[in-house]
Amino acid sequence: MDNIQGIAFEFMGKDIYIHDTVVNSWLVVIALSIFAIYINKKIKNAKVDEKPTGILNVVEIIVEAIDNLVESTMGKDKxxxxxxxxxxxxYLAVANLLGLIGLTPPTSDYNVTLALAIITFVMTQYYGMxxxxxxGYLKTLGEPFVFLLPINIVGEIANPISLSFRLFGNILSGVIIMGxxxxxxxxxxPVVTFALHGYFDVFAGLIQTFIFMMLTMVFVSMAMDD
Incomplete structure (x- = not known):
């Protein structure tokens, strides 16, 4: 198992290989967890009557922006x-931007994007029901006509597939081209690819993050609304 990317080791006489996208995904989760603990501690020590500064101000702007996006897309009741x-x-923003520091983005692995899409699919079905x-939810699958039931079911199943492939394809194509x-x-x-990093890693990465967020909110909201 030479010249591989990731972690390789032998366990009970068998070669075990963990792909670098999985390792990088763990790194993103660990980093975000540490960041969340740090921010939580900063918030507890912050004074309510004082305007937040530094990293707290940035976090407040991000959270407020996404709150407004959720409210305008899904409604105040959601x-x-x-x-x-x-x-x-x-998670998606950090994962998509890992290419800037020479690491393989976890979202260039279809296993990762499919897992995220399945979470969206499960949320859609659960909250719809x-x-x-x-x-009542199963009845909506037969609307507007009962004979469209098979097509509507295929459409529901196609949602996580299209959602996962969209993110996976865009990120993987950038990884391949840059490689x-x-x-x-x-x-x-580094001299020639500077601008391309800006497009494939920053612009495309953040755009795909926004699209995945929006589609998740739209799918769940549509399943819940009449």
Whole structure:
């Protein structure tokens, strides 16, 4: 198992390989967890009558912006989803930007994007059934005509597939293109690829984060609303 990316070790006579995208995903989760603990401590020590400064001000702006986005997209009655959307946005943004420091973005692995899409799918079905009742939700799958039931079911199943492939394809294409350029240009690559990092890692990464967030909110909200 030479020249591999990730962690390789032998356990009970078997070679075990953990892909670098999985390792990097763990790093993102650990980093965000440490960041959350740090911010929580800062908030507890902050004075209520004073305007937040530094990192607390940045966090407040981000949280307030996403709260407003959730309210305008899903409605005031669905603000309970805001914490999940905030963490989803932070995870995707950090994961998509890892290419800037030479690490493989976890979202370039279809296993990661599919897992996130399945979470959205489960939330959609669960909250749809919870808000309308199992019978009421299943009834909506036969609207506007009963004979469209198979098509509507296929459409529901297609949502997580299209959601995962959209994120996966855009991030992976950037990783492949940048990898080819670095391999071809060698030591001169950083000079030439600077602008491309700005597009593939920053612009495309943040755009895909926003799209995944929006589609998650839209799918869940549509399943819950009449």
């Amino acid at each position: 603000m309970k989803f805001s914490p999940y959307i905030v963490m989803l946005a932070l 919870k808000s309308k009742g199992v019978g 080819l350029l670095y391999g071809a240009l060698g030591y001169f690559a």
